[in-house]
Amino acid sequence: MKLFVLFFLLIAGCHCVFAQSEDFGLWIDTAVNKKIATSNNITLCNEFYTCNNSLSIDRVSIGLEADRNIFSFLNFGAGYLLMNKNKTDNYESRHRFYTNAKVSWKLSNLKFALRERLQITKYPEDVLKTSKYLNHWRNRMRITYNINSCKVKPVVGVETFVLLNRPATDRLDEVRYNLSVLYPLANSGELEFYGLLAKMKDLNQYIFGISYLISL
Numbered sequence: 001m002k003l004f005v006l007f008f009l010l011i012a013g014c015h016c017v018f019a020q021s022e023d024f025g026l027w028i029d030t031a032v033n034k035k036i037a038t039s040n041n042i043t044l045c046n047e048f049y050t051c052n053n054s055l056s057i058d059r060v061s062i063g064l065e066a067d068r069n070i071f072s073f074l075n076f077g078a079g080y081l082l083m084n085k086n087k088t089d090n091y092e093s094r095h096r097f098y099t100n101a102k103v104s105w106k107l108s109n110l111k112f113a114l115r116e117r118l119q120i121t122k123y124p125e126d127v128l129k130t131s132k133y134l135n136h137w138r139n140r141m142r143i144t145y146n147i148n149s150c151k152v153k154p155v156v157g158v159e160t161f162v163l164l165n166r167p168a169t170d171r172l173d174e175v176r177y178n179l180s181v182l183y184p185l186a187n188s189g190e191l192e193f194y195g196l197l198a199k200m201k202d203l204n205q206y207i208f209g210i211s212y213l214i215s216l
Contacts, residue, residue: 020202020203021202021203021204022203022204022205022206023051023052023053023203023204023205023206024053024054024205024206024207024208025049025050025051025052025053025054025058025205025206025207025208026049026050026054026207026208026209027047027048027049027050027196027207027208027209027210028047028048028049028209028210028211029045029046029047029048029209029210029211029212030045030046030211030212030213030214031043031044031045031046031211031212031213031214032044032045032213032214032216033213033214033215033216034215034216035215035216038069039068039069039070040066040067040068040069041066041067041068041069041077042064042065042066043064043065043066043067043079044062044063044064045061045062045063045064045065045081046061046062046063047059047060047061047062047063047081047083048060051086051205056086057086058085058086059083059084059085059086060083060084061081061082061083061084062081062082063079063080063081063082063096064079064080065077065078065079065080066078066079067102073103073104073105074101074102074103075101075102075103075104076099076100076101076102077099077100077102078097078098078099078100079097079098079099080095080096080097080098081095081096081098082094082095082096083095083096083121092123092124093124094121094122094123094124095121095122096119096120096121096122097119097120097122098117098118098119098120099117099118100115100116100117100118100138101115101116102114102115102116103115109145109146109147109148110143110144110145110146111143111144111145111146112141112142112143113141113142113143113144114139114140114141115138115139115140115142116137116138116139117136117137117138117139117140118135118136118137118138119135119136119138120133120134120135121133121134121135121136131165133165134163134165135163135164135165136161136162136163136164136173137161137162137164138159138160138161138162139159139160139162140157140158140159140160141157141158141159142155142156142157142178143155143156143157144182151183151184152181152182152183153181153182153183154179154180154181154182155178155179155180155181155182155192155194156178156179156180157176157177157178157179157180158175158176158177158178159175159176159178160172160174160175160176161173161174161175161176173200173201174198174199174200175198175199176196176197176198176199177196177197177199178194178195178196179194179195179196180192180193180194180195180209181193181194187214188214188215188216189212189213189214189215190211190212190213190215191210191211191212191213192209192210192211192212192213193209193210194207194208194209194210194211195207195208195209196208196209
């Protein structure tokens with residue numbers, strides 16, 4: 001466990017994004033995964049996010065992702081997410097398309113999982129000043145510790161959001177730090193409880209999240 005704490009502190013010290021205000025929210029994620037043949041998967045996902053100290057709905061989303069295991073340690077996938085973003089007086093529909101590669105490996109009782117994702121988010125007309133699209137490169141690392149004779153697995157993670165539409169000196173858009181516990185369920189599902197700190201340029205957002213995965 002000392003390795004987890006050290007890793008988390010080192011990563012937090014390396015990525016500094018200063019914020020001016022703070023907020024708290026609740027994130028609930030559900031996903032249904034269906035394996036097709038041996039190497040292919042299709043996942044239907046839903047997201048429900050709150051903001052304003054969890055007094056307001058921030059976003060409700062639904063999406064579909066397909067991925068394929070190329071090797072036991074390498075996976076490629078692509079997906080689409082329809083997001084209904086809550087604005088001050090109305091809701092704003094956004095369309096997100098993404099593709100990602102996932103690499104995982106084990107070292108003793110530790111499992112490392114690296115995900116590289118390129119995502120393109122389309123906004124409504126006239127919402128963005130220069131373009132209807134925001135393009136992000138997302139880099140996420142998660143480390144899971146497998147405890148012998150124990151189902152609960154602690155997880156630490158960090159994810160960076162690099163905005164490709166901006167100049168090179170102003171591309172770091174967001175950094176997320178995650179600490180969670182993972183619990184496999186008897187029905188081939190998985191339940192995760194996590195705390196997340198999202199550091200943006202004008203906001204620090206503290207999140208309590210629940211993620212539920214069902215495998216059919």
